[in-house]
């Protein structure tokens with residue numbers, strides 16, 4: 315579906331700014347391409363990426379993801395801004411009798427602003443996020459993504475007095491909870507107080523099938539994140555808490571040192587990521603994806619993405635091995 319979708323009182327073209335919540339995965343890619351398909355000027359579009367590990371040593375995510383996102387934005391001639399929680403996933407995971415860390419975000423000129431972290435109660439985490447729709451226990455989604463994004467919009471002066479549309483790529487096909495998300499609604503950052511900050515939320519691909527997602531990616535000849543070529547069906551964190559046995563076995567093969575640290579923390583916390591068994595057992599029972607090559611594994615775990623994002627006409631666009639594969643990793 316690439317035609318403009320209409321909803322009561324909703325005009326896709328009526329906004330001053332469009333923020334695409336951009337993970338680097340296929341659904342956020344399709345969401346961005348949907349804006350291009352509908353003729354939204356590139357200068358009005360911003361990609362926003364919440365860095366799961368912050369600016370610290372990579373602990374939970376793919377090393378390549380931030381640079382892949384940066385190169386994607388460059389290839390399409392749009393701006394990208396990063397937001398993160400100081401210390402990222404690991405600092406929040408290890409939080410003990412202390413406040414949650416400040417939130418950082420890039421201003422228009424890419425200088426970094428920092429808010430929070432000085433008030434509020436002390437708390438202890440020391441437990442991996444739990445597989446649940448309840449965001450208070452699945453804290454990675456709320457603390458490292460949703461709240462960080464909202465805090466940045468609320469504190470960036472450039473969104474005052476204008477109409478902003480935030481677009482995200484949740485699809486109903488992925489989970490029952492996502493199927494019930496509103497396609498259009500006021501965003502949490504919407505505010506009519508001392509000044510006006512009009513912010514709406516749009517989930518344009520909620521009802522898209524996976525085939526439509528790949529079709530628009532093929533149309534724009536996008537080279538997707540390397541995890542898809544290795545066999546992942548979703549581009550989430552490398553060690554996403556929703557990963558199944560094959561995903562964890564594959565991630566463990568690619569990043570043995572990091573997974574050892576995650577396993578040892580799981581032992582230390584005496585609380586497993588997967589409700590039914592330990593990470594060690596899960597990995598042992600899984601099958602490593604056959605399409606993992608040395609080159610792809612090195613690319614996914616490096617910090618510099620140097621392949622063309624838009625595949626030249628002289629090269630075939632190929633559906634990656636992970637397309638229409640295992641759909642785990644969403645709630």
Ligand code: SF4
Pocket residue numbers: 366443454455458459550551553554555556643
């Ligand atoms: S991708 Fe998985 S682990 Fe990462 S923030 Fe989302 S739910 Fe948490």
